[in-house]
Amino acid sequence: MDATSDKSSNVAKKKRLRDAEATKLRILEAAKSDFAKNGLGGARVDVIAAKAKANKRMIYHYFGSKDNLFQTVVENAYLDIRTAELKLHLDDLEPKEALERLVQFTWQYYLRNPEFITLVNSENLHRAKHVKKSELIKTASRKFVAMVSSILDRGVISGDFRAGIDPVQLNITIAAIGYYYITNRFTGSIIFERDLMDKDALNERLEFNIDTIIRLVSA
Amino acid sequence: MDATSDKSSNVAKKKRLRDAEATKLRILEAAKSDFAKNGLGGARVDVIAAKAKANKRMIYHYFGSKDNLFQTVVENAYLDIRTAELKLHLDDLEPKEALERLVQFTWQYYLRNPEFITLVNSENLHRAKHVKKSELIKTASRKFVAMVSSILDRGVISGDFRAGIDPVQLNITIAAIGYYYITNRFTGSIIFERDLMDKDALNERLEFNIDTIIRLVSA
DNA sequence: TCAGGAAGTAACTAGATGGTGCATTAAGCG
DNA sequence: CGCTTAATGCACCATCTAGTTACTTCCTGA
Numbered sequence: 001m002d003a004t005s006d007k008s009s010n011v012a013k014k015k016r017l018r019d020a021e022a023t024k025l026r027i028l029e030a031a032k033s034d035f036a037k038n039g040l041g042g043a044r045v046d047v048i049a050a051k052a053k054a055n056k057r058m059i060y061h062y063f064g065s066k067d068n069l070f071q072t073v074v075e076n077a078y079l080d081i082r083t084a085e086l087k088l089h090l091d092d093l094e095p096k097e098a099l100e101r102l103v104q105f106t107w108q109y110y111l112r113n114p115e116f117i118t119l120v121n122s123e124n125l126h127r128a129k130h131v132k133k134s135e136l137i138k139t140a141s142r143k144f145v146a147m148v149s150s151i152l153d154r155g156v157i158s159g160d161f162r163a164g165i166d167p168v169q170l171n172i173t174i175a176a177i178g179y180y181y182i183t184n185r186f187t188g189s190i191i192f193e194r195d196l197m198d199k200d201a202l203n204e205r206l207e208f209n210i211d212t213i214i215r216l217v218s219a
Numbered sequence: 220m221d222a223t224s225d226k227s228s229n230v231a232k233k234k235r236l237r238d239a240e241a242t243k244l245r246i247l248e249a250a251k252s253d254f255a256k257n258g259l260g261g262a263r264v265d266v267i268a269a270k271a272k273a274n275k276r277m278i279y280h281y282f283g284s285k286d287n288l289f290q291t292v293v294e295n296a297y298l299d300i301r302t303a304e305l306k307l308h309l310d311d312l313e314p315k316e317a318l319e320r321l322v323q324f325t326w327q328y329y330l331r332n333p334e335f336i337t338l339v340n341s342e343n344l345h346r347a348k349h350v351k352k353s354e355l356i357k358t359a360s361r362k363f364v365a366m367v368s369s370i371l372d373r374g375v376i377s378g379d380f381r382a383g384i385d386p387v388q389l390n391i392t393i394a395a396i397g398y399y400y401i402t403n404r405f406t407g408s409i410i411f412e413r414d415l416m417d418k419d420a421l422n423e424r425l426e427f428n429i430d431t432i433i434r435l436v437s438a
Numbered sequence: 439t440c441a442g443g444a445a446g447t448a449a450c451t452a453g454a455t456g457g458t459g460c461a462t463t464a465a466g467c468g
Numbered sequence: 469c470g471c472t473t474a475a476t477g478c479a480c481c482a483t484c485t486a487g488t489t490a491c492t493t494c495c496t497g498a
Contacts, residue, residue, distance in 0.1 A: 020445070039344060041261030045486060055447055060487065120406060121340050125258060128405035141410040168411045169427045176399030177392055184398075186347035187339060191360040192387045208388045215434045237464055237475050264456060274477055279457065 024062050026052040031059075032073045036115030039122040040070050070122075071130040075137060077119050081109055082140035090147060095155030099217065102148070103210050107178040111202065117183045145171060155217065162219045173216065177209045243281050245271040250278075251292045255334030258341040259289050289341075290349040294356060296338050300328055301359035309366060314374030318436065321367070322429050326397040330421065336402045364390060374436065381438045392435065396428045 030052035034043040045066050049056040063069040088105055090098040110117055123131055131137055148167045155161030181188065181196065189196045196205075249271035253262040264285050268275040282288040307324055309317040329336055342350055350356055367386045374380030400407065400415065408415045415424075 023445080037344075039258055039260055041258055042344075044484090046484090055445095056486090057448090057488085058446070061445080066486065118344065120403060121344075124403050124405045125256075125261075125337065125340075128409055131406050131409050138409065138412075142412075145411065166423075166427070168413070169424065171411070172400055172407065172424075173396055173427070173431060176395045179399050179403075180395030181391055184339060184343050186343045187350050188391065190347055190350050190357065192364065192390070193357075193361075194387070204385075205388065205391075208385070208392070212392060212431070212435050216431050239475065242475080263454085265454090274475095275456090276458085276477065277475080280475080285456065 020062075023052070023054050023058055027054055027059055027062065027069070028073060028076065030054075031069050032077070032115055032119070035070055035073055035122065036118040039118070040067075040126060043070075067130075071133065074119055074123050074130050075134050077116050078131070078134075078137045079140055081113075081116060082137075082144055084109065085144055085147070090151060094160075095151055095158055096160050096214065098151045099155070099213060100210050102151070103174055103178075103213050104206060106174055107206050107209060110178050110182045114182060117179060121183060148174075152217070159219060161217045165217055170213075170217065174209075174213060177212060181205055239281075242271075242273050242277055246273055246278055246281065246288070247292060247295065249273075250288050251296070251334055251338070254289055254292055254341065255337040258337070259286075259345060262289075286349075290352065293338055293342050293349050294353045296335050297350070297353075297356045298359055300332070300335060301356075301363055303328065304363055304366070309370060313379075314370055314377055315379050315433065317370045318374070318432060319429050321370070322393055322397075322432050323425060325393055326425050326428060329397050329401045333401060336398060340402060367393075371436070378438060380436045384436055389432075389436065393428075393432060396431060400424055 027048065030048045031043070034048050034051065037043070043066075045056055045059060048069075049059055052059075059066075059069060063072060085102075085105065088101060090102060093101060145167060148171050152161060152165055152167050152170065156163045185196045195201060246267065249267045250262070253267045253270060256262070262285075264278060265275055267288075268278055271277075278285075278288060282291060304321075304324065307320060309321060312320060364386060367390050371380060371384055371386050371389065375382045404415045414420060
């Protein structure tokens with residue numbers, strides 16, 4: 001599209017030998033992947049550097065410490081899901097439809113981004129010390145709770161939902177029924193003697209979860 | 220009670236300087252605690268040895284490797300909860316009562332044994348490679364699923380529950396709504412801006428969970 | 439065009455870390 | 469009581485790991 005582009009003025013920057021932003025991004029991607037796979041304690045800075053095709057020194061140059069790198073990764077992970085949720089524009093849907101859509105979205109998000117789950121698990125192993133410091137996460141979370149709260153309110157007014165449901169409890173339950181299934185897919189597949197990640201099993205679970213939530217809120 | 224006991228014939232054995240069983244148990248306890256706190260990767264063999272007041276050499280003498288020690292800890296953890304569940308004798312209760320009791324038990328078990336949750340998380344990070352090897356866990360799990368299945372069947376016959384509910388999906392959901400809350404208590408308390416481990420909050424959650432499950436199965 | 443700062447590299451360190459070889463000591467049996 | 473065996477302790481190793489030092493190479497604005 002832009003055959004005449006030169007190096008300095010180019011929106012879709014072509015690769016350059018030295019690019020701080022690109023290196024930072026590569027490090028963050030590699031770190032997300034390795035932290036998700038091995039946890040904060042199990043991940044290795046050398047491995048992250050290699051995977052990012054960057055020198056280990058760069059990690060310390062840009063992020064200061066392994067702990068700080070993890071903090072950034074976790075923060076990004078939370079902001080990503082919260083942003084995606086807001087983009088659903090659930091306020092434009094009928095209450096029941098909005099809730100079903102949210103359950104479906106949450107399920108699919110976990111399915112497509114299992115690193116999110118592992119990162120959250122690792123963060124809780126460390127008693128949320130990184131999330132605690134992030135104002136960005138707190139602000140985004142507030143918006144999210146408000147969104148679900150508003151769906152509930154609209155549903156009560158329309159007569160679809162019963163009154164008195166705590167939006168936080170509902171939120172937790174919607175997350176829980178998807179999260180648990182995915183995070184424990186390995187032990188679960190053995191204990192229940194069926195492949196929980198089979199395509200049909202996944203669809204079945206989504207249906208079950210939507211049903212669970214609708215029954216929970218219905219008037 | 221047994222003032223005249225001598226060292227060899229004593230049911231409640233008195234401490235002796237060399238006691239393989241006692242040492243093994245101390246190591247297992249220490250290992251459970253440290254693995255739960257730091258995960259398999261984050262736990263340190265030296266720390267476990269120190270906490271068990273045993274020499275590190277003993278760990279390798281009795282368990283062979285760190286990995287093997289973890290396997291034993293995870294196996295015991297599963298057997299403990301499965302045993303406790305069977306002791307509930309839910310078959311003696313009315314279906315609805317039995318289900319409520321199971322939800323409550325599961326919740327309280329997680330609350331009192333948070334190590335169980337962290338161990339399961341760690342085991343899933345390692346793709347269940349240890350659980351996969353344990354026939355004991357598989358046998359115990361089968362009995363557990365059968366138990367819930369029988370409650371469901373009885374409930375359908377009595378007219379309390381609707382037909383066609385998959386006992387595995389129900390099992391997963393019962394575990395999920397408690398497990399998620401507890402495992403993510405640290406990030407959750409920040410994101411939802413309330414202390415999820417407050418006594419009132421815990422009671423509220425249990426009520427909510429029982430309600431969720433009863434609404435899910437009711438005819 | 440060229441100086442100086444930013445980006446990048448390789449080699450290194452100090453302290454862990456999982457795991458062992460071997461000597462020592464208590465238990466308990468005959 | 470002495471002897472065999474199992475339980476225990478100590479010192480040690482090879483390797484790994486987060487973090488650093490000292491250096492080179494590239495980019496860019498004046």
